[in-house]
Amino acid sequence: MATATRSARAVLLRGDDDVAMAPAPIPLGASVEVGGRTIQALAPIALGHKIAVRDVAEGRPVRKYGQVIGFASKPIPAGSHVHVHNLRADLFERDYAYASERGPSHPPEPPRTFQGYLRPDGRVGTRNYIAVVSTVNCSASTSRYISERFRGRDFSRSHPNVDGVFAITHKGGCGLPFEGKDHQILERVLAGFVRHPNVAAYVLVGLGCEGAYAEHLIETHHLRLASKNGPTPPSPRVFTIQEEGGIGRTVEAAVAAVEGLLPAAEAWKRSDQPASKICLALECGGSDGNSGVTANPALGVAADLVIAQGGTAVLGETTEIYGAEHLLTRRAVSAEVGRKLVDRIKWWEWYTGVFGAEINNNPSPGNKAGGLSTIYEKSLGALAKAGSSPLVDVVDYAQPAKGPGLIFMDTPGYDPVCTTGLVAGGANVLVFTTGRGSVLGLKPTPCIKMATNTPMFKKMKDDMDVNAGTILDGESVEAVGRSLFEQILAVASGERTRSEGVGLGEEEFAPWSIGPTL
Structure with missing residues (x-):
């Protein structure tokens, strides 16, 4: 066989592993040096795929990383390509041995710092954005229209400490049990984003009749923060399409509100953290x-x-x-x-x-x-x-x-x-x-x-x-x-x-x- 004299390399991660990984394609018939022995590839092995380093009987576990990754669905001779055609994910018991192992002790490292935005709650931002948050999918397009009014603006010139204005839109916000599991998750996510250390200010945009309405979000998750570090965060502005009188008026009102928030966002400065x-x-x-x-x-x-x-x-x-x-x-x-x-x-x-x-x-x-x-x-x-x-x-x-x-x-x-x-x-x-x-x-x-x-x-x-x-x-x-x-x-x-x-x-x-x- 013409390729039989070719040599190739495979990576054996643990000494007792049954398979090794191909760091580069291994041709059919190539001699593979692995684990102190030489095996011949019985099939082409693509980059990232596995080659058997020893015979594995049908039904026996196959190990990689020193752990079971599956069970042989047929006999696997050494040199075989090990993949979905001969490996299956049978259920097996794991020993959880709770809190039984301590990781290796890491030597102390010199203290390091970075330049970030220290927020009122003590967390530190790595970015400084203004968010336009849709409470429901019905206001998603409107929220996007608002953020797009700021797209392409050169904030590095006008507000160098502001990274931009972005919209948070989604497919939910209504048609779900009020204060049920999905409602709680959505509000927790939205609260996590508007209170995120990378967000300096935000506006909320709703339709007006949805389940995940903005005032409930504010009341439930206490989004207003007292200032302890740096500028005082501005109070959130809430806009609903029904109250504002349609999409166009909502966009204009919210754009004006975001313009008003820019000076407050610009007031934040990076410092050594x-x-x-x-x-x-x-x-x-x-x-x-x-x-x-x-x-x-x-x-x-x-x-x-x-x-x-x-x-x-x-x-x-x-x-x-x-x-x-x-x-x-x-x-x-x-x-x-x-x-x-x-x-x-x-x-x-x-x-x-x-x-x-x-x-x-x-x-x-x-x-x-x-x-x-x-x-x-x-x-x-x-x-x-x-x-x-x-x-x-x-x-x-x-x-x-x-x-x-x-x-x-x-x-x-x-x-x-x-x-x-x-x-x-x-x-x-x-x-x-x-x-x-x-x-x-x-x-x-x-x-x-x-x-x-x-x-x-x-x-x-x-x-x-x-x-x-x-x-x-x-x-x-x-x-x-x-x-x-x-x-x-x-x-x-x-x-x-x-x-x-x-x-x-x-x-x-x-x-x-x-x-x-x-």
Whole structure:
């Protein structure tokens, strides 16, 4: 065979793993050096996909990262391509061993700072926006018309401390049980955005007859804040299309109100703030087989560095830690915190079952094309974003993430819905890792996008901020993670991300809706 003499490389992550990952395509018949032995590729192995390093009998577990990623659905000879055709996600018991493992102690790091906006409640903004908030879908277009009146304005000249005006629109706000679960979630999300440290001022725009009406939002969530640090936040202005006399009059009145808010927003100034004020959202999307080897572990290093500074890192996507949750429960600071996470897993098993679905109906077609075969494999790679710090709390969707430390937020895996919850919880910087090339931004929080492999990074260089594919070429995970930490501080201080450069961040706002539409 002509290709039999070719040599190739595969990455074995743990000595007892049954599979290794291809950091570059492996041709059929190539000799692969892995784990101190040579195997021959019995099939072509694409970038990010898995090759068996030993024979696995049918029904036996298959390990990667030293953990079970599935079970052989047929005999798997060494050198085989291991993927959905010969690997299945059977249920198996996990030992939660609550609070039984302490992460490695990290040496103290010199205190770091960034340039941010100190807000009245002590939190620090990394951006300074004015928000136009639609309380219901009926006022979404009107809210967009208002924000578009400010699109293209050169704020760097007229108001250099203001990042812009953006609209928060959505598909809900009515047709839901008043003060029911969906109503509570929507109001919690909207409250989290208007009280976000990256928002200096806002106006609320409604239709006038909806369930999620603006005054209820203000009264329920106490949106007015007394000033302790810096300028006093202006009181929120509320506009309803029915009271104003139609869309046109509402737009003109709200535009005038936003113009009046600009001087108050401009009064905020960046100042030297401790890195402990960073609240970092951890997200991955469009993942591939490289995600758990390059970008996610590097983000885990950066998350640990933020936490070492006294900051907060927030991990979400409950459906995408499924099968790996036992690694978090062992790192929990208490059995109570660990059980809170398992309770959410059990709720998801019930919730998906109500609709005839399964919590493990993952990975997506794109994930599979990138080399991920089962939800367990995807979850183990996704969990690497959380580094090695102890889990200090588990919070509901869009609840405030009050650190310091690593916090888990119960969210769906769908990226816009998950990140909306993380930002509503107070995240002032977001890092989004991707192997297939997801493009996401979410105002008002800057989003740093990190590629898992060099080919995709080069192909989508206008949308990616960081290339973690250098790890496959020999750069250490630690070095890439520390470089990412420096970029987090730079972005927090005002450096623009790729997603900000192209104006992303409004369409991605997507609050979680879990109940019936009435």
